[in-house]
Amino acid sequence: MKWFRGIYSFPYMSHKRWWFAFSAVVICAGLLSMFIRGGGNPLHGFKFGLEFKTGTRISVQFDKAATVADIRGILSAQGIGTSVVQQTAGKGLGKSSFQLQTETLAQTRVEALRAALDKAFVIASSGQAWTLQTVGATFGKDVITASYKAVGLALLLILIYVSIRFEWKFAIGAIAAELHDLLVVVGVYSIVGREVTTASIAAVLTILGYSLYDTVIVFDRIRENAPRMRTVRYGDMVDRSIWETLTRSINTTLTVLLPVVCLLAFGGATLKDFAFALLVGILSGAYSSIFIASPVATLLKEREPQNRKLIAKTAKAAKA
Amino acid sequence: MKQRTRHIVILAVVAALVAAAVFFIYPPNKKTHLGLDLQGGLEVVFQAKTTSGAVPSSDQMSQAIGIMDRRVNGLGVTESQVQLQGGNQISVALPGVTNQQQALNIIGKTAQLEFYVDADTRIAGPAASQAEVLKSATGLIPKADMTKLQAYVQALAKDPTTALVDPSYSLIEAPAGIYLGNKASVWFLYQHKPAMTGDAIASASQGFQSTNSSPDVLINFTGPGGTKFEAVTKRLALAGALKGVNQSFAIVLDNQMESDPVVDYRENPQGIAGGKAEITGNFTVQEAKDLALVLNTGALPVTLTPVEQQQVSAILGKDSLHAGLIAGAIGLGLVLIFMIVVYRFLGVIADLALIIYAILLWGVFNAVPVTLTLPGIAGMILTIGVAADANVVVFERIKEEVRRGKSVRSAINSGYGKGFRTILDANILIILTALVLFYFATAQPKGFALTLMIGTVVSLFTAVLATRAMLGLLSNFTFFDKAEFMGAHSGEVLFEGEFDYDGGAAVAAVGGRRRRAAPAGGRAAQAQRAPAARRQPAAPVVQADDIHADTDASKAPTAPSAPDAAPTTTAAAARTAARTTRSGQRRPVQKKRKKRR
Numbered sequence: 001m002k003w004f005r006g007i008y009s010f011p012y013m014s015h016k017r018w019w020f021a022f023s024a025v026v027i028c029a030g031l032l033s034m035f036i037r038g039g040g041n042p043l044h045g046f047k048f049g050l051e052f053k054t055g056t057r058i059s060v061q062f063d064k065a066a067t068v069a070d071i072r073g074i075l076s077a078q079g080i081g082t083s084v085v086q087q088t089a090g091k092g093l094g095k096s097s098f099q100l101q102t103e104t105l106a107q108t109r110v111e112a113l114r115a116a117l118d119k120a121f122v123i124a125s126s127g128q129a130w131t132l133q134t135v136g137a138t139f140g141k142d143v144i145t146a147s148y149k150a151v152g153l154a155l156l157l158i159l160i161y162v163s164i165r166f167e168w169k170f171a172i173g174a175i176a177a178e179l180h181d182l183l184v185v186v187g188v189y190s191i192v193g194r195e196v197t198t199a200s201i202a203a204v205l206t207i208l209g210y211s212l213y214d215t216v217i218v219f220d221r222i223r224e225n226a227p228r229m230r231t232v233r234y235g236d237m238v239d240r241s242i243w244e245t246l247t248r249s250i251n252t253t254l255t256v257l258l259p260v261v262c263l264l265a266f267g268g269a270t271l272k273d274f275a276f277a278l279l280v281g282i283l284s285g286a287y288s289s290i291f292i293a294s295p296v297a298t299l300l301k302e303r304e305p306q307n308r309k310l311i312a313k314t315a316k317a318a319k320a
Numbered sequence: 321m322k323q324r325t326r327h328i329v330i331l332a333v334v335a336a337l338v339a340a341a342v343f344f345i346y347p348p349n350k351k352t353h354l355g356l357d358l359q360g361g362l363e364v365v366f367q368a369k370t371t372s373g374a375v376p377s378s379d380q381m382s383q384a385i386g387i388m389d390r391r392v393n394g395l396g397v398t399e400s401q402v403q404l405q406g407g408n409q410i411s412v413a414l415p416g417v418t419n420q421q422q423a424l425n426i427i428g429k430t431a432q433l434e435f436y437v438d439a440d441t442r443i444a445g446p447a448a449s450q451a452e453v454l455k456s457a458t459g460l461i462p463k464a465d466m467t468k469l470q471a472y473v474q475a476l477a478k479d480p481t482t483a484l485v486d487p488s489y490s491l492i493e494a495p496a497g498i499y500l501g502n503k504a505s506v507w508f509l510y511q512h513k514p515a516m517t518g519d520a521i522a523s524a525s526q527g528f529q530s531t532n533s534s535p536d537v538l539i540n541f542t543g544p545g546g547t548k549f550e551a552v553t554k555r556l557a558l559a560g561a562l563k564g565v566n567q568s569f570a571i572v573l574d575n576q577m578e579s580d581p582v583v584d585y586r587e588n589p590q591g592i593a594g595g596k597a598e599i600t601g602n603f604t605v606q607e608a609k610d611l612a613l614v615l616n617t618g619a620l621p622v623t624l625t626p627v628e629q630q631q632v633s634a635i636l637g638k639d640s641l642h643a644g645l646i647a648g649a650i651g652l653g654l655v656l657i658f659m660i661v662v663y664r665f666l667g668v669i670a671d672l673a674l675i676i677y678a679i680l681l682w683g684v685f686n687a688v689p690v691t692l693t694l695p696g697i698a699g700m701i702l703t704i705g706v707a708a709d710a711n712v713v714v715f716e717r718i719k720e721e722v723r724r725g726k727s728v729r730s731a732i733n734s735g736y737g738k739g740f741r742t743i744l745d746a747n748i749l750i751i752l753t754a755l756v757l758f759y760f761a762t763a764q765p766k767g768f769a770l771t772l773m774i775g776t777v778v779s780l781f782t783a784v785l786a787t788r789a790m791l792g793l794l795s796n797f798t799f800f801d802k803a804e805f806m807g808a809h810s811g812e813v814l815f816e817g818e819f820d821y822d823g824g825a826a827v828a829a830v831g832g833r834r835r836r837a838a839p840a841g842g843r844a845a846q847a848q849r850a851p852a853a854r855r856q857p858a859a860p861v862v863q864a865d866d867i868h869a870d871t872d873a874s875k876a877p878t879a880p881s882a883p884d885a886a887p888t889t890t891a892a893a894a895r896t897a898a899r900t901t902r903s904g905q906r907r908p909v910q911k912k913r914k915k916r917r
Binding site: 008009059061107124129130131132133134135136139142146147149150153154157158161162165198199201202203205206208209210212213216217220224243244245247248251252254255256257258259260261262263265266267268269270271274275278 | 357365367406424626627628629630631632633635636639640643644646647648650651652654655658659662694695697698701702704705706708709712713716720738741742745746748749750751752753754756757759760761765768769772814815
């Protein structure tokens, strides 16, 4: 347990370069994966869900047993050529359930297909087990453009708020942490190859707000400690602020992680999408509050003349 | 005492709110609004264009939404939602709707009703296809127009949403059975000069034909509409009398012929008066009802094409709800346990507040009412964590103050005072980003953002105000004034010089970079020692509730003999000890000296 106690006395600010390097490695790995998977365009380096592709997706559950070949037969009889048919199994899905992904089908063709499938294999529970999703060409683009705008505006608001409540140098630290979290989440999505859905995008946007929780805790303590520790090097004061708030940073992260992990374990598909993005974002946010936000703010503050003097003085004292 | 009264008032308000929330919650299956992803249903996003293919104005959009809302209500769907989305899209959510075809037909129909006098405006037709109609119109219209129309028909084959750009023509389809008993649908080319439009209609209803009692649609014209209809039919009757053949007119809805009746010049030589008419098509009762509904709600100022459509089965919805509730319950349970393990009695208070939070949040959802969706559940579960966070921040503050030597009561006061600022800043940032998300997001993530906002605000109330009042009242009891009770230990030190800002400052200054390099004496030496504050043997149980308390216990066998074990007490440590004693605590801090490295 000795090493564990060590986290309460570790000089974090003296190792800034290591933290930056570590984050840079993680982020670069993510960017690299985006580049490779996207075939040169990093924005394509993800596995996008159906919401981002044009087409129709149908989930259906039958009372009678059917095979993929049976379904394909019906599809081609309906003149639906390009399609993916998958047999799906899962809790509450029954034995004979399928997911079909086809070109965009007009309403009349959907109805005809549904009638044909019902006639052949009887759609379960008098037609209740039928889920359909049709997505147009512009939808995915719209979502992506909207999220760029949302990220931009959110970062701007955070910059303004933190500047008002603390000072702009802290705001820069907070924004750096935000960008770090964003890049880490995006990179992890590309590396892991998890499907990107509108749910995961919403979760990523929320992380922008929540991941600052720990940062605010540390900044708040720095704000409190700064006036009464004027004789100390800025970085040492920040270190001390981190030690003092470390327990609560860890505990706030844990209290949020507990429900999120439950979502990941027990929630349905949509909830899992949310939970995964939240999980990565929260972990990254907890890390960045200490290893990105605080060091960046410290770097900026240490350039101030009185802090420079203090650093020089301490160095001299150490030599002597 | 004044403070006490305030606490009692706050708790009374909390109790009243909980009672109100329970009233809104019970019975749960009737009062909670479930989104269509949880109860099954249909959601469609329509792309709007004006009839000429341009981007519609915001006036046109809000007009369209109003009309669609009325149509949806006419369908009898409860808790439906019609919303503007991203400027020129309209999203319609119809929970519980399973007949997708019917719903789509009614909601998205432009319902532009037009009456054409066939003799005046029909250029060509009937023909089996659009292309053939155009072929038969060769020579009847200018060549330039023909080229444009042909291009349009070709584009239409690729993209069915293409709009006809030339407003002077209408390509009209007559489905099977509409035009002189045709077996397959036939096409006509009309000049776009309708004799009358849907504005002339005051109301419509489904009825039955008197002759063969098949369903039809009865129309009541407005005053001027009736006059106009009379004039048009009179002209047709006169022309019929002149030629000796009954003249026909076409009733066209959204470029589709509903019926092509004739005016019998012998029966109605003066036209059809009385402001009433029937549309006799090839209707089923349902189709006639739907048409009447569409006509009643008026024509949309835009044309709509479904671009995104989602139909969720009721079974899947139920499964998702079930999974979400289980995940939420387990998550809440784990957080409750965590708080008690770490914060002991304070944790019990926080747990009480969390349970109150869950009840209030659910109550607010039902009272507003907010429709609960899957993303909404995710938001709710996340806010459980956020609500607990507020308590963590405050409790850590309180523990810190207690360790610093304050009495429990004053620690609670200053803990809340100082902690609140942090919580407020953090929560405002969450609300800000949720607002941004709410503003930009499409329907689904919107629910997430909304829950997050409501939850964060409610949690400020329960986790800060309510726990503050509870602790404030309890702190009047003497049993409460024991630090161990809440997992804190007076005089315990997290790291060397924690509360000693002057001495600690110097330690930190040297201790920073040069910790290992300088085994100097005095204050610097302090940095070399392991954090060494010791609990008194009087501490009743070894508590595993705090990270450092744990370590303490494991290497504290010599602690009981503390006074002797600390032969040298540095100036800084002495100062710490003195300060602790001064602020009214029982035990001075003891430092145990360890071997130098």
